[in-house]
Amino acid sequence: MNKLQQALYQNFGFHTFKKGQEKIIQSVLNGKDTIAMLPTGGGKSLCYQLPGYLLDGMVLIISPLLSLMEDQVQQLKALGEKRAAALNSMLSRNERNAILENIGRYKFLYLSPEALQSDYVLDRLKRVPISLFVIDEAHCISEWGHDFRPDYSKLGQLRKTLGHPPVLALTATATKNTLLDVMNLLDLQHADRHLYSVNRPNIALKVENAADTAEKIHRTVQLVEQLQGPGIVYCPTRKWAEELSAEIKAKTNSRSDFYHGGMESGDRILIQQQFINHQLDVICSTNAFGMGVDKADIRYVIHFHQPQTAEAFMQEIGRAGRDGKPSISILLRAPGDIELQQQIIQMEYLADHEISSILSILTATEERDEKKLRELLISHGVSETQARTIIHLFLSGKTSIELMTQELSHRMELKLDKMYHLSALLEQKSCLRESLLSYFSEAYKPDHTQNQCCSRCGIDLTAYEQKGEGNKMERFDNWRSELNRIFGLQSEGELC
Template sequence: MTKLQQVLYQFFGFHSFKKGQEDIIRSVLSGKDTIAMLPTGGGKSLCYQLPGYMLDGMILIVSPLLSLMEDQVQQLKARGEKRAAALNSMLGRQERQFVLEHIHRYKFLYLSPEALQSSYVLEKLKSVPISLFVIDEAHCISEWGHDFRPDYSKLGQLRKTLGHPPVLALTATATKDTLHDVMNLLELHHAERHLNSVNRPNIALKVENTADTAEKIDRVIQLVENLQGPGIVYCPTRKWAEELAEEIKNKTSSRVDYYHGGMDSGDRMLIQQQFINNQLDVICCTNAFGMGVDKSDIKYVIHFYLPQTAEAFMQEIGRAGRDGKPSVSILLRAPGDFELQEQIIQMESLADGEIANVIRVLEETEERDERKLRELFMQYGITETQSRMIIHLFMQGKTSIDLIKREITYRMELKLEKMRHVAALLHRDGCLRQSLLAYFDETYEPDKGSMPCCSHCGFDLSLYEQKEERVQIAPLDGWRSELHRIFSLKTVGEPN
């Protein structure tokens, strides 16, 4: 047994690595900058957590979502690792201060790219040796990525401020353009690249045509009632997530709830934990749900509408079958789907007067905490996405209405082009898996003798239907008591 295998078993209880993990870990341990792409469910977190037990300094992980950070920290704590924390809004002021004042005691520290904008946080981080600077969901760096986060684009400069530690950039889906942006913005010109296939052969892919939205709703209800769960239904808007959950609750025996970014953070965390603990059979959600959710036995993912990008589609269907067992992805398609998603994207646009008001506020206030600015603008009806973009552009020196509008329009057109691409891809004749993988510059030849492939290649949906009655588990209590029990939120817990 090699040293790596010993550490793998000692700290994680596994006897072998998943495909691609060991090569990535060896690159990290050699001190090289590393860009790694593993499919959803491929075990990206192990690629920095295991090196953490073999390197002397801190592992600093930049992550885009609060739920993702909390989930990773709790997984570490469940394995007995007390030296893990996340700097985010779930921490009270005293708890946050405790972490920063005792920062030298932590081995794994998670934080958002926005938190790294704080000069106080940066000064504290500069006082500790950082062995590895991990950028999770690294596609967020790129304007070509499907979830562009402006603050990610500053990480290259922040890395220099922190003493230029080695970088591990991780993503599940990225095109050549996205990877090129990641390399340039992080200045990873000599990085090792470990790019594994995005293909998940255990997930069968199905596209179904319906006459209209009403027929689509009926089909979702039928699928949820018949398919073996648990499952996820992705919806285009918050309103649809809520309404579809209500329809399923009223017309099936499934335990269902909804999840979206407009909910209270405590409610979101509770719904996520109910789903993970098999106290819900299905989640109706927007794309805010799924990233980092540690649930290996999801059997199906249904897309109620056309996804906006091929990258997002691959990530979302990848929530299923992380245990390697057969699972299925079903996309329901109806006339008008493209137009609805087009309207959602175009809603990101702002009128000249709205942009002028935002610029005026930015010029008049001395506040430069971007989170507080976003909260301020959201009170005036500016969405979080719009706020992120305008603040980012303003801080870059683009302070005129014309410049900001041009940049927002460019970003919107980029999204529309990606959506046109995925719409055309999903309408092509031939193997659906082959078309999807070609988008990521991968080749694939359908094999009739292997696992079920896609609706074009043909498979029997009854293979994925319910074989036995669902096990009913008592519901959780209110979210405050449950979250205190699950996450021990009353105290941070001083690391040893």
């Protein structure tokens, strides 16, 4: 057992690395800027967590989602690591100040790219040595990426402000154009690159066509009842997540709930923990759920609508079967699906008169703090996604209606092109896995140890169905009854 394997076992209890992890970690320990692409479930977080124990100084992790940050912090704390924190909007002012005032105590600090725009946060970070600057979901840097975040594009300059620490840029799904953009924007021209296949051969891929939406609803309920869980049903909107969960509750014995960004953060964390701890059988969710969730035994993923991009589709697929056991992804398609996704994309676009009104708001204030500007626009009915993009353009000097219209139109066309590309890919008659991998410039190498590939190559769905009676626990009704169950209390009065 070499030194790295010893550290792996001592800190995480694992005897062996997953594919690619050891090479990526060695690159980081050698002080090299590193770009790594590992498939969903490939163990990206270990690639900075293990070096964190072997390097002096703080590991700073930039992450796009609150739920992702919280989950990673909870995983570290479960391993006994007390020097981990997430600096985000879920904290009270006192909690936030306590972290910043004692910032030298932390080994792992997670924060959003937006939080890093704060001069105060930057000032505190400058006071501690940063051994590694980690950018999770690095595809968010690139306009070619499927989830572009304007604040990610500033990370290259912010890294220099923090003393130019080594970078580890991580992603699960990125095309060649996206990776080149990441390298250029972060100035990583001499970085080590460790790029591994996005293919997950243990996950069978199935596409089913339905006559209409009603048939898709019926089929979703049927699949949830038949398939061995736990599972995730991905939905295009918050409303669909709620309605499908209610339908599953009403028509099956499965314990179902919904998850989306419109919920209170505490409710989202509760749902996530219930799912992780086997108190829920299926989650109906928008695509945010599942990123970083430490649940290896998800047996199926149902895509209720076609995702917007091949990258998003591959990420949703990859939430299943992280334990390497046979799992399945089922995409349900019906007439009108493309039009719905098209409308969702076009809703982010703003007409000239809307841009004019927003510019009037921005020019009428001397405020230039991005968070406060975002809150200002949201209070005027602008969506968070629109606000982020508009403020990014405004502060970068694109302050005319013409320039903003041109930029927003360009971004909308990029998204529509990706959506149409995936739709065309799904219409092909060849192997679905081969078609998906070709999008990422990968040649498909059939894995003959896996018996099931995709619906075009032939799938026996019975292999993924429940065998006998499932071990269903009692439904979770509310926090009081759950505490009663856990602690053996007899009455609500005993909780006071």
